[in-house]
Amino acid sequence: MPLDAICLRALTNELKGQLLGARIDKVQQPARDQIVLLLRGNLRLLLNAGPNQPRVQLTEVLRENPAEPPMLCMLLRKHLVGGRITEIEQSGLERIVTFTVRSVNELGESGTKKLVLEAMGRRSNLLLLDEDDRILDCMRRVEFEVSGARALLPGLYYQLPTPLDKLSLLTDPEGAVELARRGGGAEETVERFLLDRYLGISPLIARELALRAFGAADARFADRSDGCERLAAEMERLAEAVRENRFTPTMLSREGKPVDFTYCSITQYGAETVQTTFPTFSALLDAFYTERDRQEAAQRRGRELTRTVTSAHDRVVRKLGMLEKEYAASQDRDTLRLYGDLITANLYRMERGAARLTAQNYYDENGAELDIPLDPLLTPQQNAAKYYKRYTKAKTAEKHLREQIDKAIGERDYLESVQGEIALAQTEAEFAELRRELQETGYLRRSGKEKKGREKPIAPREFRSSSGLRILVGRSNVQNDALTRKADKRDLWLHTQKIHGSHVILCTEDGAYDDESLHEAALLAAYYSQAQGGSNVPVDYTSVKYVKKPAGARPGMVVYETYRTLYVTPDEETIRRLDRKNK
Incomplete structure (x- = not known):
């Protein structure tokens, strides 16, 4: 999810307690959209103005820097290095955070500079302002004809984006609660009502509020007669949490992959989504984006x-x-x-x-x-x-x-x-x-x-059968060859019949094995093959001594004549259980 305004408020308050008075020692720009401020006390402040993941946080992730720093990085070094952060402010419930830095210029004169992060999706930007709010430079320069009412160019005075005509839980909590009590049209969804009328409410939170008040994330106002009163109560609790800064950094994961993050407990996904809480929002964002970036990089390599x-x-x-x-x-x-x-x-x-x-x-x-x-x-x-x-x-x-x-x-x-x-x-x-x-x-x-x-x-994938026998599964054709070549001649070799897949080795005890271990090894052979989603998948098994590799054959290609066949249906839960037994 994009970093919503309430999450950003929680982050801003968190950073105030850690960064006010901190001295900026270095400025780095590891990527086009990223600026890292190295602060006294071994702190790293990341400001990301990328369109897909704009955010500000303390980070422990070390990033590689280019050999030649970009021009914006050089300018930030000139004006910010040696300065101290004196103020961190969010503009209402907008996704805009301003860092005020007091520094001394090359003439020894003290002055202030402002670093403004606009974390607004595809319109995200990072701007450096002087003490008169004049733009010194920005990450993305915007011409007049592109932006219409607001240009972002060096030399111009900085103006905040035009505020949206929505209610704020921060400045008008009573009005926000009263609007929820009145509700919307009978056929209007609660989610759309909240997104259109309130500042800082993300789609995830809008669905969660609809579920808590009306019993369904996609509920309409006509679905429940007492829904508006319940919604008003939920909005009052949320407004109080925003005012008192009571938040719980929470990451949502599905099948071990991070899918979302927020500031409160989420019930709309049920048991299929795991919730993990973190001590700070910076730690949450580090975990979320580090894992997601790793997965995206892996998927990119896969493509x-x-x-x-x-x-x-x-x-x-x-x-x-x-x-x-x-x-x-x-x-x-x-x-x-x-x-x-x-x-x-x-x-x-x-x-x-x-x-x-x-x-x-x-x-x-x-x-x-x-x-x-x-x-x-x-x-x-x-x-x-x-x-x-x-x-x-x-x-x-x-x-x-x-x-x-x-x-x-x-x-x-x-x-x-x-x-x-x-x-x-x-x-x-x-x-x-x-x-x-x-x-x-x-x-x-x-x-x-x-x-x-x-x-x-x-190393190959390794599992343990219910009786404790090792089961090895190749990750590539080259590894399949090595796995089969190095296996004990008395071990069992398994492979899906006439279907591309991994070589599987059931490590026997001097040739002895039980039927359940054989069945579980066959399940692994079917799961790690092109028949992963099929049923009654034929899996051949034989002793390793009967598996031969013809001279000049491609990696992973073998021949065997003496074998038997099992028919199994791959089961993901069983695969996870076998994997857990090995840990």
Whole structure:
């Protein structure tokens, strides 16, 4: 979620208690939209004016800085380094925070500067003002014709955005409660009513208030007769919390991934969403954005790998189609030889310049006649030689085409297996492992900074069966090969039947295992495959000693003949349980 005005108020009050009087030692700009102030006492203040995640917070995350600082960073260093933060103020319930800094210029004169963060989504900005509120510079310069009423350019006086015609819980709490008691139209949703009429209310909080007052997050005013009174009571409690600054930093996670954050307990998502509270809002934002940035970076790498593999796969499929077409044409080569034989047998009655020869087919038991196309520019002998040459070429091509088709099918299957591994990958380490595999197989080039063999391979996924046996699952085709190669010959090897997926090793105790462990290993093989969402998935299993890798085969490709098959339905809850048992 974007940082709403009430969250920003909580953050502002939190920062006041930590930063007032703090000295600015350094200014850094690790990214285009980010400024980091290094403060005395080993504090780092992050001001992010990016359109997707604008915020201000204390952070413990170390960010890499460019070799050459941008111009805005140099200007901020000139005016802010050595100064002390004397005031931190939020403009009402707007998403605007102003830091007042008292500093000494190069002439030894004391003065004040203001650093203004406008955390307003795509219109977010960071501005440096002098003591007269004149703009010295800003992160995004806005021309007159772009903004209409408000331009943001060096030399202009800074003006706050035009205030919205909405009620504020901070300045008019009684009016806000009375408006909630009157409510809206019968068919109007409570969420839309709150968003349109109140400052600082986010969609998440609007839905939560609707649920608490009317019993449903998408409720309408007609749904409950006493809903408006209950809504007024909820608004009164919220106004009191805003006035007294009573907030609880809360992060919402689903399936281990952070999805939202807020300042109070949320009930609208039920048990599917886990709520985690933090001691401070800065710690909350660090945890939320660090994890989300990591996941987005991993997903971005996944998309890059997917594009590379998909492009290579499409190229192989087109090539395979052309090869199969040429192979089908080579199967008709006996007709070419027949044409040559019939032309040779009828040379005595042919004339140069003819475009067609109609001759009796003496190979046919009925003696049917054939029409044979001729090249008028060639002699009869040359036409016969042309058909014989085409026949010999097609005969020779059949062998080579078959080899190329088999090779293309193997490459297609390998790329499809990589696509499956990319779909299953979740962490940066897994994507890095797949990237190395594609580099080793020639589908990706190594950058100049990367050196072969320097990367430390990651460990395979590891689980524990109900009886305590280790179950190992490969993360990539290269790791699948290593897993199978290093396994004890008495261990069990599992793989989905004729479906791309990970190699799974059930580590037995001198060849002994129980049926439940075998079933759980089969579940893992089905889950970590392209049949993850299927049912009754066939999973082959055999001893590792029966699994062979043909010479020259692509990574992950093996053959086996002695095996048995289990049919299982992947169950995500069981997978999580097996994963927890290993921790």
